[in-house]
Amino acid sequence: MSITSHDVARFAGVSQATVSRALRGDPRVSAATRERVRHAADALNYVPSAAGRSLSTHTTRRIGVLVSDLANPFYPYLVGPLHDELEQRGYRMMLLTERSDEALAAEQLLDHSIDGAVLTTATSGSGLPDALRRKQVPFVFLNRVDGRDGDSAVVDNELGGRLVADELAALGHTRVALLGGVTATSTGREREQGFVAGLADAGIALPASRIRRGPYDFDTGYHGLPELLAADPDLTAVFCGNDVVAIGAYNAALRAGLRIPEDLTLIGFDDLPMASWEAFTLTTVRYDLPKMARAAARLLVERLAGDVRETARQVAFQPELVRRGTHAPPR
Template sequence: MSEATQQRVRNAADALNYVPSEAGRSLSTRSTRRIGVLVSDLANPFYPYLVGPLHDELEQRGYRMMLLTERSDDALATERLLDHSIDGAVLTTATTGSALPDALRRKQVPFVFLNRIDGRDGADSAVVDNERGGRIVAAELAELGHRTVALLGGSTDTSSGRDREHGFVSGLADAGITLPAARIRRGPYDFDTGYRGLTELLDADPDLTAVFCGNDVVAIGAYNAALREGLRIPDDLTLIGFDDLPMASWEAFSLTTIRYDLPEMARAAARLLVERLTGETDRSARQVAFTPELVRRGTHAPPTLRRAWRV
């Protein structure tokens, strides 16, 4: 097509206020250029920090992000992720018993796990080394001299909850410290899990000196429960979180926590999926695992003897 003809087409498009139709393009390209991203609850501060860099990386590579925010990923399987309205999916809320990954495999819809995996082979993933993170916390508490410790962990049907707990329990055992079942509480990664869980733990054992929390949101819930009970952090109780969300560094909390490169983990997931969609790789499932480290702030200290504070 000559330059003159091209210019006449552009002029006509401008006069008609023409906007290219992605739906029309998809009929010929058989590609929607849309990626479905499944999260469980945007009220949880963790997900906005994950979704932002994910969106930016996908947009840079020419894809639009469609955010799906229902609480049950299985309920979405037949409605959105399998109706050919997307090219691929990013799963951030997978559980070990989820049926959705297998449904996507059967429909040959490419997907990538971000943050959690389902524990089966055959899919790309971008995750943090959760077990190592749990071991780091255990080693820190043992070195500080804590022996009466507890865990406010995530659900064991999530790979993150399972692996963080396993690493923590194993790390304590290496230091000669036993973590009895009575000092473990599990639940969703939310404020209430930390708030209610710490209250229950303190009811059962007022001499508790340290708690490892499954993530920063749980830790902040536990922090608030401790303040309600008149405990001083860290003088009376050490709290350590996981994820290093921006709020963890707020002066109101100054939370000691496990850090990893959360934005880069999200971007890595986007790259893995796009490479799979564009045929840039024909390799079997790839995993990008990020290394955790301890960020020492103001919620950890050696244990101190204190008088019973409950009546």
């Protein structure tokens, strides 16, 4: 016969309800009682039933996390700390990808199998946030927002773009280009806005011929840089929408026989661990990515617990420029 919570309750000398609360880490149960219950559960080899807990509490203790493509190096560095924070707060993470079918991912978020959602792929045209609101599923935006009300943990993208523009202007670059993200994403739109505004303040123009936009992946940089160089062979600096795009552009530059940074300055965004590898030593924009992920988890758990009344809260992280080996004055 399988061991039940009632067996644990008898062994520990407490009620069955106390066993449930103690194993959830409920602060209303004293530390001594929690320890006694855990000892009883270990002695009996008791494993709590997630299905039974869901039926009794009407919750699943599961959080759906929507990402676009796990092949992108950005997401593992985001998902790891997000998982750890949710686990510490008693939730399990269910990872969903919209790479193959956005509609299917949305359906999974709305099938009552989760208590809340973390959205990392928000675009201005997405109907998912409104669908979650109609189903009364709490959610939080992480990294990207869609312009509508909702809790969010983000970086100040406009400031990051300005930091890059200021650095290039200080180095003396005037023939600069942008390999940015698509404008349907807040990250692509805001980083470009900050960059363009910073250049304008320095009296530097950025014509449309020196702008290419695309997904935040290697191919956007690898194929986009040759297009920019074909349009302007005298280009001296390129701001890339993120580090993955920058590494794609770096490889394209090497293939074209260009030296980095002597012939071409490249600057990225995010400061992924690979940016500091000796193969790249990429100059980039840094912010605390793990801390931002953990902040998103806390915002969502607080919303689920009913601890907040505000319509929307935002935690914004300040960026800084990390100077490594891919920037220099123009040749």
